[in-house]
Structures are given as structure tokens and as C-alpha cells.
Amino acid sequence: MDLDPGTGGLLDEGADTPGLVAGEVVGHRPAGRQAQRVLGVDLLGRGAPLDRVEPGLAVAMGEALLEQPGGAGMVLARAGPEDALLGGWQFSGIERWSSGLPFSLFEPGWTTDWELEGFGVKTSNVKLRRHFDSSGNPQFFDNAQAINSGTASGTPIRLPYPGETGDRNNFRGDGLFNIDSGLSKFWKLGEFGALKFAWEVFNVTNTVRFDPGSIGSQLTSGNLGVPNALLSQGRRMQFSLRYDF
Numbered sequence: 001m002d003l004d005p006g007t008g009g010l011l012d013e014g015a016d017t018p019g020l021v022a023g024e025v026v027g028h029r030p031a032g033r034q035a036q037r038v039l040g041v042d043l044l045g046r047g048a049p050l051d052r053v054e055p056g057l058a059v060a061m062g063e064a065l066l067e068q069p070g071g072a073g074m075v076l077a078r079a080g081p082e083d084a085l086l087g088g089w090q091f092s093g094i095e096r097w098s099s100g101l102p103f104s105l106f107e108p109g110w111t112t113d114w115e116l117e118g119f120g121v122k123t124s125n126v127k128l129r130r131h132f133d134s135s136g137n138p139q140f141f142d143n144a145q146a147i148n149s150g151t152a153s154g155t156p157i158r159l160p161y162p163g164e165t166g167d168r169n170n171f172r173g174d175g176l177f178n179i180d181s182g183l184s185k186f187w188k189l190g191e192f193g194a195l196k197f198a199w200e201v202f203n204v205t206n207t208v209r210f211d212p213g214s215i216g217s218q219l220t221s222g223n224l225g226v227p228n229a230l231l232s233q234g235r236r237m238q239f240s241l242r243y244d245f
Contacts, residue, residue, distance in 0.1 A: 058099040066091045088186035100172030103212040111162045119166030124156040141225035148220045173212030179204045193245030206235040
């Protein structure tokens, strides 16, 4: 992890390097366009550079690999049946977390440019409250109906004036939280090769986080504040048995 001289933030240059990585953290960074490219991997761990990391966004990633100390050649050396039962175990895990990701509200027209909408302008406090509405849909605003009806009077959010950009990314949705883990057992079969069993679990806690990019963001629309996609999939497991010879 190195200090980025252009932003004062941290650069993760070893994201694709195997080994133990503990508590890699990107802290809060100063505002400005130079603060936009910081992480070497994106929040979903796909290994692609981030095109845009918002100022004030906190990100943490950690990896761990634990090997059971018993078995042939290990600290608690065993051989024969004991090694077959107690040796060759490994536990691995990776955790990703971020603070809330930003989203914006757009006008229902084109007062700024003939093909680009402007952003709504907040004129008073807008309460965010993650809950289910009367239709059973997830909702991020405490009172989305009041926001829509208030655009006529200009409170709590007004439409942008002609030529005005408006307020960008002034709301925060969910952030990413995900834990993946794996448990494996390795048997040496002498001159016949080796056998490996693996059990891997993705999203161990089955945590639900909605994608802020999918939140209904057009003012006066019926789905304002309602997301329609997740940042990650639900808990999944996979098992494998591999024979090397």
C-alpha cells in the first residue's frame, strides 16, 4: 500500500498479488477530480480499475489463509491414519466492505441540455430511511411522495434552472459487505498423486445490499427511491473433488 502523491489517498498496487493481505484500507480522501482513481480493483473485486471513487468513500478489504498445523511435516507431526484424518486442512477467507455508495436525483426533463438531464437541487433536509413501502418494495426515502409533490413548490428538492447542473451524488445508498470463505482437505497418495476436497461459500452471512445505481432516481416518478438490483448475490456454496496425478 503506497501513498498517492496526487490525492493523499492510498493506492492498492498489490491487489492481484497472492499471499496474506490483512486490513487493507482506503481512507477518506480530499475532494476533487484527482481523487477519483484510487483503488487497483473495483468494489466488487473484479480486478478492473475504478473509473470513479467518490471523495469521502471508505473501502476495506482483507484476506486470510490458515493452515492446520497437524500432519506430516507440520509442527504437530503425525503420520499414517492420523495424518489422513487431521492433516492437510486449510481455511481461507476474504472480506470486502465499503461505506454507502452515492446516488443522485434527476429532473424529469431536459432544462440543461437537449440530451442530458440536470440534477435535482436540495433546498431542505431530506430524510433517508431504508424500509419496505406499503407495496412491499424496498425504499430508501422516508417519504418519497412528499419529495415528488414538493418539486412544484421547490421543497425539499427543486428542479434545476435552465443551464444549472444541480446537486450530484448528495445521497448515500447501501455499501458493499461480503464475506467469502473456503475449507479444503488435502491427501497425499504417494506415487499415485494427491486428492483435494474443497467446500467454498460465497456471501457467508447472506447479507442483502441494494445497488444504489439501480435506485429510482427520476423526480416525480412512481419508483423514486426504489432499487431493482443487488450489489451481490445471495449465499451460494460449491463443492469440488480434485485428483492430481
